[in-house]
Amino acid sequence: MDAVLSLLQSPVGIALAVLVAVAVLALVVWGVRRGRAGRDEAPLPRREEEAPERPPRAPEESIPAEPAPAVDEGVPASPTVAQAGAGAVEAPESVPSRMQRLRARLAGAGTIGATLLGVLSRADLQAADWEEIEDTLLMADLGVPATERLMGALRTRVKVEGTRDPQAVRQILAEELLALVDPAMDRALHLDPAPGGDARVRPATVLMVGVNGTGKTTTAGKLARVLVAEGKSVLLGAADTFRAAAADQLATWGARVGVDVVRADREGADPASVAFDAVREGAERGIDVVIVDTAGRLQTKTALMDELGKVKRVIEKQVPVSEVLLVLDATTGQNGLRQAEVFAQAADVTGIVLTKLDGSAKGGIVVSVQRELGVPVKLVGLGEGPDDLSPFDPHDFVNAIIGE
Numbered sequence: 001m002d003a004v005l006s007l008l009q010s011p012v013g014i015a016l017a018v019l020v021a022v023a024v025l026a027l028v029v030w031g032v033r034r035g036r037a038g039r040d041e042a043p044l045p046r047r048e049e050e051a052p053e054r055p056p057r058a059p060e061e062s063i064p065a066e067p068a069p070a071v072d073e074g075v076p077a078s079p080t081v082a083q084a085g086a087g088a089v090e091a092p093e094s095v096p097s098r099m100q101r102l103r104a105r106l107a108g109a110g111t112i113g114a115t116l117l118g119v120l121s122r123a124d125l126q127a128a129d130w131e132e133i134e135d136t137l138l139m140a141d142l143g144v145p146a147t148e149r150l151m152g153a154l155r156t157r158v159k160v161e162g163t164r165d166p167q168a169v170r171q172i173l174a175e176e177l178l179a180l181v182d183p184a185m186d187r188a189l190h191l192d193p194a195p196g197g198d199a200r201v202r203p204a205t206v207l208m209v210g211v212n213g214t215g216k217t218t219t220a221g222k223l224a225r226v227l228v229a230e231g232k233s234v235l236l237g238a239a240d241t242f243r244a245a246a247a248d249q250l251a252t253w254g255a256r257v258g259v260d261v262v263r264a265d266r267e268g269a270d271p272a273s274v275a276f277d278a279v280r281e282g283a284e285r286g287i288d289v290v291i292v293d294t295a296g297r298l299q300t301k302t303a304l305m306d307e308l309g310k311v312k313r314v315i316e317k318q319v320p321v322s323e324v325l326l327v328l329d330a331t332t333g334q335n336g337l338r339q340a341e342v343f344a345q346a347a348d349v350t351g352i353v354l355t356k357l358d359g360s361a362k363g364g365i366v367v368s369v370q371r372e373l374g375v376p377v378k379l380v381g382l383g384e385g386p387d388d389l390s391p392f393d394p395h396d397f398v399n400a401i402i403g404e
């Protein structure tokens with residue numbers, strides 16, 4: 001210790017101490033300069049307009065959505081948003097030409113009217129003729145109660161009015177069919193804020209339910225297109241997580257109509273989680289309408305009810321569900337109707353979409369499904385094309401069936 005002290009007091013020791021102090025000071029100055037230089041190279045933008053432009057996202061690129069806030073139903077959050085991209089978006093067909101084409105297709109499929117008019121115009125209607133009328137109505141899936149009611153009305157009016165004139169008979173048939181279809185039902189899609197209601201309650205939400213293969217995904221895409229054409233902003237939610245192809249199919253529709261799709265990042269994810277995130281994303285972006293597609297295949301009625309119920313509840317944590325659309329394949333007739341009842345019990349259905357009417361001569365299903373489920377047919381699908389979806393108009397429908 002004494003040796004060290006005497007070294008420090010010596011001229012050599014003092015020179016060494018000065019050298020060490022200078023070296024430490026030089027290091028400190030160098031460090032400070034380096035820090036400043038680093039900040040100068042990459043200045044942080046303070047205001048938004050200073051932010052560097054982000055490169056545009058490639059079409060179909062998927063970006064992970066932010067994790068959803070915990071949903072107390074144990075919903076895992078792992079969806080992604082498939083961007084529609086800036087690719088060419090098809091313009092929808094104009095409404096008049098679409099309606100004309102749809103009518104032509106429906107008329108081509110419906111032979112009910114031609115058969116009925118042919119029989120009703122016969123000179124003297126016998127029991128066999130009335131049986132033929134009854135068979136035609138039943139074959140057209142009108143259902144037993146509606147067939148009986150229509151038969152009763154036709155018998156009475158043809159007898160009382162005593163006419164065989166084809167025009168008059170046609171008029172009677174049109175009036176009676178129209179009464180069965182019930183033009184007084186509210187068939188509008190309620191997607192706008194209620195008059196005087198809170199306009200901030202956005203987005204409006206549409207839940208698509210129904211048996212697999214009925215056309216839910218296709219209808220979701222077609223509906224998105226119709227709404228976009230009306231000037232609404234739309235987001236699709238692929239809550240059919242049962243098979244990855246369903247989400248891909250929806251993403252294809254999204255790209256086609258210029259609408260983003262929120263989807264799970266893996267097959268078999270919780271549908272409620274995707275539905276939740278789609279609506280949350282829609283709310284954050286100020287979207288007008290979020291359409292949520294669901295799966296139709298589940299082992300048991302209870303499992304189906306549980307799943308649909310959960311999807312609906314999870315959406316309602318954020319906004320009310322505006323429309324629950326039950327998609328029904330017109331070609332499946334009374335059988336499809338039985339399955340539809342299960343869905344109607346599971347979710348409070350507000351409207352029916354009757355698809356594949358183009359491939360069915362069974363237009364009577366419109367009447368039976370409304371009677372059985374007590375819910376109006378709001379939309380009809382008349383083909384696989386993007387413009388083959390139309391609002392259901394009772395007058396057009398009856399005219400198409402029996403010919404104008």
Ligand SMILES: Nc1nc2c(ncn2[C@@H]2O[C@H](COP(=O)(O)OP(=O)(O)OP(=O)(O)O)[C@@H](O)[C@H]2O)c(=O)[nH]1
Pocket residue numbers: 210211212213214215216217218219240246294295296297354355356357358359380381382383384388
């Ligand atoms: N002819 C005709 N075909 C339709 C119509 N709507 C849907 N389709 C076809 O029906 C098939 C099934 O449609 P999807 O939309 O996949 O049915 P889905 O209910 O979503 O089926 P899952 O995803 O299995 O639950 C597809 O080939 C559609 O193109 C329609 O109105 N007319």
